[in-house]
Amino acid sequence: MKHYKGLVRRAVAAVGVAAALAVPTLGSAADDTIKIGYIDPLSGPFANVGDAGLKHFKYLAERINADGGILGKDVEIIGYDNKSSAQESLQILREAADEGVHYITQGNGSHVGGALVDGVEKHNRRNPDNRMVFLNYAAVDPALTGEKCSFWHFRFDANSAMKLQAITDYMAEQDDIKKVFLINMDYSHGQAISRIAKEMLKEKRPDIEIVGDVLHPVGKVKDFSPYISQIQSSGADTVISGNWGNDLSLLVKAGAQAGLDVDWFTYYAGGLGTPTALGKAGAEHVKMLTEWQENLVEDYEAPELREILEEFEQRYDGIEFYYLRIKTQMDMLQKAMEKAGSTEPLAVARALEGMTMETPFGTVTMREQDHQLLQPLFISTFSEDYPKYDSEGTGLGWVMDAKLDAASTAVDSVCEMKRPSS
Amino acid sequence: MRPTLSHFAVAGSPVMLESIVFSVLNGLLYGMLLFMLASGLTLIFGMMGVLNFAHASFYMLGAYCAYTISSYTNFWVALILAPLFVGFLGALTERFGLRNVHKHGHVAELLLTFGLVYVIDELVVLIWGQIPVNYAIPPSLDFTLFTLFGTSFPAYRAFILFVAIAMFGAIYLLLVRTRVGMIIRAALSHPEMVGALGHDVPRIFTLVFAFGTGLAGLAGVMAGNYYITEPGMAFSMGPIVFVVVVFGGLGSLGGALAASLIIGLVTTFAVSLNYSIADLLAAVGLGLDGANIAGGLAHIDLSRIGQMLPYLMMVLILIFRPRGLMGARES
Numbered sequence: 005m006k007h008y009k010g011l012v013r014r015a016v017a018a019v020g021v022a023a024a025l026a027v028p029t030l031g032s033a034a035d036d037t038i039k040i041g042y043i044d045p046l047s048g049p050f051a052n053v054g055d056a057g058l059k060h061f062k063y064l065a066e067r068i069n070a071d072g073g074i075l076g077k078d079v080e081i082i083g084y085d086n087k088s089s090a091q092e093s094l095q096i097l098r099e100a101a102d103e104g105v106h107y108i109t110q111g112n113g114s115h116v117g118g119a120l121v122d123g124v125e126k127h128n129r130r131n132p133d134n135r136m137v138f139l140n141y142a143a144v145d146p147a148l149t150g151e152k153c154s155f156w157h158f159r160f161d162a163n164s165a166m167k168l169q170a171i172t173d174y175m176a177e178q179d180d181i182k183k184v185f186l187i188n189m190d191y192s193h194g195q196a197i198s199r200i201a202k203e204m205l206k207e208k209r210p211d212i213e214i215v216g217d218v219l220h221p222v223g224k225v226k227d228f229s230p231y232i233s234q235i236q237s238s239g240a241d242t243v244i245s246g247n248w249g250n251d252l253s254l255l256v257k258a259g260a261q262a263g264l265d266v267d268w269f270t271y272y273a274g275g276l277g278t279p280t281a282l283g284k285a286g287a288e289h290v291k292m293l294t295e296w297q298e299n300l301v302e303d304y305e306a307p308e309l310r311e312i313l314e315e316f317e318q319r320y321d322g323i324e325f326y327y328l329r330i331k332t333q334m335d336m337l338q339k340a341m342e343k344a345g346s347t348e349p350l351a352v353a354r355a356l357e358g359m360t361m362e363t364p365f366g367t368v369t370m371r372e373q374d375h376q377l378l379q380p381l382f383i384s385t386f387s388e389d390y391p392k393y394d395s396e397g398t399g400l401g402w403v404m405d406a407k408l409d410a411a412s413t414a415v416d417s418v419c420e421m422k423r424p425s426s
Numbered sequence: 427m428r429p430t431l432s433h434f435a436v437a438g439s440p441v442m443l444e445s446i447v448f449s450v451l452n453g454l455l456y457g458m459l460l461f462m463l464a465s466g467l468t469l470i471f472g473m474m475g476v477l478n479f480a481h482a483s484f485y486m487l488g489a490y491c492a493y494t495i496s497s498y499t500n501f502w503v504a505l506i507l508a509p510l511f512v513g514f515l516g517a518l519t520e521r522f523g524l525r526n527v528h529k530h531g532h533v534a535e536l537l538l539t540f541g542l543v544y545v546i547d548e549l550v551v552l553i554w555g556q557i558p559v560n561y562a563i564p565p566s567l568d569f570t571l572f573t574l575f576g577t578s579f580p581a582y583r584a585f586i587l588f589v590a591i592a593m594f595g596a597i598y599l600l601l602v603r604t605r606v607g608m609i610i611r612a613a614l615s616h617p618e619m620v621g622a623l624g625h626d627v628p629r630i631f632t633l634v635f636a637f638g639t640g641l642a643g644l645a646g647v648m649a650g651n652y653y654i655t656e657p658g659m660a661f662s663m664g665p666i667v668f669v670v671v672v673f674g675g676l677g678s679l680g681g682a683l684a685a686s687l688i689i690g691l692v693t694t695f696a697v698s699l700n701y702s703i704a705d706l707l708a709a710v711g712l713g714l715d716g717a718n719i720a721g722g723l724a725h726i727d728l729s730r731i732g733q734m735l736p737y738l739m740m741v742l743i744l745i746f747r748p749r750g751l752m753g754a755r756e757s
Contacts (some may be wrong), residue, residue, distance in 0.1 A: 052556035052657070097572075221699075224733040226653060226662065227459075229452040230697035236577050237444060251653050253558070263570060263578030277557030281654045284562075323728065398560065 008379045037080040038073075038347050040065070040139075041100040043093050043106040043120070046085035053112055053249065056276050059142070059320050060330045063111070067312075074112060074338045074349065088112065090119035097123045106349045107258055107337070111142025113159070123157045128424075134347040139337065141330050144271075145192055146200075146415070149374040153419035156349075158356055158358055158375045160333040164193065164246065165415045167293050168200045169242065170381045170408045171269050176208040183215045185240035185266070187231060187255065188218035189247055197246040216239050223251060236264055243410035248272035253281030260285030267291060273386060274402065275326035279395035282386065287400055290386040295365075296328030297384050297402035298393035306364035313393070324396060332368060332379065338360055350424065366410055376420035378410040444575040449698040450691070453584050457690025458590035459649050463663065464670040464682040466599060466641030472677025473610065473634045475599055476524060479539040482664035483546035485573020485640040486610035488512045488646025489655040490554055493561035501564035505647055512643025518634035524635065526626060536574030543660070551657050580601065586648050594683060595643065601679075610634060669740045689736045 018089070042061055044054035058081070065079040073079060082105065086093040093116050100108060110120055120138055128135040138157045140148065146165040147316040148157060175181055186201055188194030205212050215238040218231060225231075232255075235243060244265050247255055263297055266289065270276065283292060284307060299312040309328070316325040340355035343348050358372035368379040383405045391399025467481045489513050493682065495504040526533040562568075563582050570578040582584030601607035613620040613630045621627045653659070670689055743750060 051551075055556055086605055102634075135492070221731075221733045223662065226666075227456045227694070229455070230449060230694045233445060233448040233452065233715045235576065250558075250656065251652055257654070259585070261578075261580045263576075277656065280560045281656070283560060325555065362749065381550065398558075408722075 013341060028101075035247060037078045038341075039080050039105040039107070041082050041084055041096070041103075041105040043084045043086050043096050043100075043108055043110045044112050045088045045128045046318060048087050049111060049278045050088055050249070053276050054085075055066050056152045057111060057330070059323060060316075060325070060327045061255050061334075063319065064331055064334045067142045068334060068338060072185070074341050074373075075345070076207060077347065079334075085163065086110075086116060088116065090116045093120055097127065097136075100273070101127060101131070101136060101416070105139050105141060106347070106374065109139040109141055109217070109333070111140065114143040114148065117143030117145065118152060119146055121152055121154050121157045126153050128156055132424075132426075136179065137349045137353050138335055140417070141333055143170065146417075147192075149343070149376040150418050153374045153417070153421055154294050155375075155421050155423050156353060158353075158370060159376070160300055160336075162295065162331045162381055162413055163198050163376060163415070164196050164378065166376075166413045167271055168197060169379070169415050170202055170383070170413050171293050172201065172204040173408060173412065174383050174406055175205070175212075175242070175269070180335065181209075181242045181267075183213050183238070183240045184293030185216040185235050185238055186214065186217075187216070187218045187220065187243060187245050188400055189222045191222055194219055194246055197244070203242050208418065220251075220321055220381075223249070224253065225251065228255045229262065230256045231286075232262045232264055235259070236262065242267045242269065246271050249276075249278070250281070250405060251276050254283055256290060257285045260289075260347060265289075269293070274384075274395070277387065277396070278402065283398055284400070286386045287388050290385055290387065291405065291407055292386075292402070293383050295332075295379050295381055296326075297382065297392045297404070298324065299402055299408055300365065300382065302391040302393075303404055304364050322396065329377075329379070332361070332377070335371065336368075343364075348425075352397055365407075371414070374417040374421065377418065380410050380415050381408045381413050383408070427611075434699055435549075444577075445698050446579060447574065449694050450696075451457070451579065451583075451695035453691035454687065455587060455690070456694060458587055459645065459652075460666065460690055461686035462590050462593060462645035462648065462668050462682050463642060463667045464647075464674070465593065465679060466638035466684055467667055468671045468674065468677055468679060468682040469597070469641070470635055470638035472679075473669065474631055476535050476539070476635075477532075477676075478504035478635075478638070479536065479664075480519075480542035480546060480661040481539075481639070481642050483543050483661060484512050484516060484668055485643040485646040485649070485655075486550060486660040487515065488643030489548060489561065489650025489659065490550060490646075491558050492647040492650055493554075493641070496561070496564075505644075508647045509640045509643040512646070513636040513640025516639025517632050517638070520632045520635035525631070543664075543687050547657065547660065554657075556657060561651045561655040563651045565634060583651060589644070589648055593644065594679075597641075597679060666736060669736045673740050673743055674749055675750030678750065678752040681750055681752030689739070692735050692739070693732050696735055709749070 018311045040061065042058050044057055045051055046054050046058065061081045062087060062374045065081045069078045084096040084100065086096055093110070097108065097120065102367050108120070108371065109116060117140055124136050124138045126154060136156065140157060142162055144164045144167070146163045149159050166370060184205060185196050186298060188197050198219065202214055218234065220231065245252065245255065247270060248271065252270060252272060268290045270292045273286065273290050275281065275298055298313050301313065313325040315322070321328050334417055336356060336359060339361060340352045340359060344351035344355040356370055357375065358370060360369045366380040368377055370377050384402040385405055386400055387403045388400055394401040438653050463482070463485055467478060470476055470478050488508050491508040492504040520555030523538050527538050567582045567585055569581050571581040571584050574578050581587065601611065609620065609625055610630055611671055613625065613627050617627045670685045671682060
């Protein structure tokens, strides 16, 4: 059935191509915009996250266009709703290819990211004249730049292993941490954290006791109190959680209500509604590891970022500038296209490999071996006593605790990449 | 950090006692919150035969209205006004929606409430936006009631329990002990007869629907700040409420209460015990090999499947006792 559908689709596509060829002005050479297909949930329970990401891309594309575009061409962001489904994303991929999109970007969910890596790889093998590049801004499963790595995939977020490396490096220096509890969402992302955190802590701080390691169903738990009771009775002083969205907010909120006195090390407490949901419950106890939070512009000289964060929040009424990595991604794409002197995917992908770029926080590098971006990361605490910018009008903001240099976040990769010869 | 089997042997130890006490408290609270939602749904179904798919959406509206009202006034005003407003919206839904499609049968009513889910979802996003709103617990209830085994029990939880119990009592008395309740019950089983006696039956239906949705609104007011008020809250609460109502028996208030408490306690205990089926079997001397499928399943911790148990219970009760715990009819 699937085969049959594919045949029909290809037949339709073939007719479309024939029609396009009949009209000489069409075809990729005459495209006057650079199309970037944004494939993420724009409806359903994760629509808020997908919608905010799209706004980041659109805003940053506008800034580039206002500055004359890339090689004289405007950047156009096309949003596609994948409803968080890998299947749906692969269909979109074909649609986008037919519409002349050569660059796609995605972030929410490594299961989708993994499907897209495979999908792009296959598509490029079959259509060497119409290739695509996958720019991943948030799917963090280490496998995507590890065993599953692909020449056409570039990741601009630190992967889960790198984040844990940074968190455990920081924890290793905190002598008052004695007992650690791990609580994560029960899918590849959470399972990877549980596994890697245990390995790394054992190596860096063998004296730390792992007093609990729990996986809970994704997005189904309303009342986290029983989990909190478990943490409480384990005697933990620190909790590591890769939870995101409501699964994080509800967890921390339930902890605060029960008077649980622990420090939370998180990935995703910083934006897209989570600070609002946390409120005072998170004050002084919630830490996060990110490449960016607004108050960094107080610690570093970054006038452009200051302008962006203020303009963005004003423009999108309450949604804050959260993804610095999307800016890094757009900037590096621009730089690669200018270096290649072309928007042709193969040339651009080659230019991106190994590319370095200066940012206000330090140099970032797109590692050649596995296409994983190395960038400085920061540990921050959610606090009532913040430098300047509060988070989502909560009266609480992020304060930097430590900076981890790009080089120190690197984790070895098993990637052996096959590169196209032409 | 899997608990060893010796935990079973030391059931009297403080750690175990602590775990049981908190599991009971947590389970009761979750159960009562479920009941607040399920009671309105089961009432509407029991009395009107309408399965209101949009019930959890009215719950969400309750939370959002409470947020908006309390930002202008305070929580206590919202506690009164938000359920009334949601009930008013429910009345409008019945009067101008359900009543018109009623003649086309239950499927049409079902589809109408189904469509309403999406309408309300979109409206909420349009009015209040995609990201959660800052609907906080009122300062007057934001303190620790008591501390037990080093874990504090917040006053707001006690307040939720109190409101839920009061609600159950009030509904019960209203339906069973008052004249209004008598007419309502009569109108539902013998509408023509009640109409012949001079009562306005359509208006009674409107009132019942308004009352049921108002209860959902009240649940939203209470749970919105305890959990999170965000556009996905209806979606995440909807399925479990249906499970409660089906498990307890469609239309049965007592059944809904029992089912809510059972489901609340089961999901809570599943997490806090954190044993796998294999552990339990091993405890009675049956070792299971993790290599085959049955063994592999048995080795999954209960905490990982705890959220699935209510659905499993629903399937089982539908097979063995289709009318639910205390349901009146077989359908």
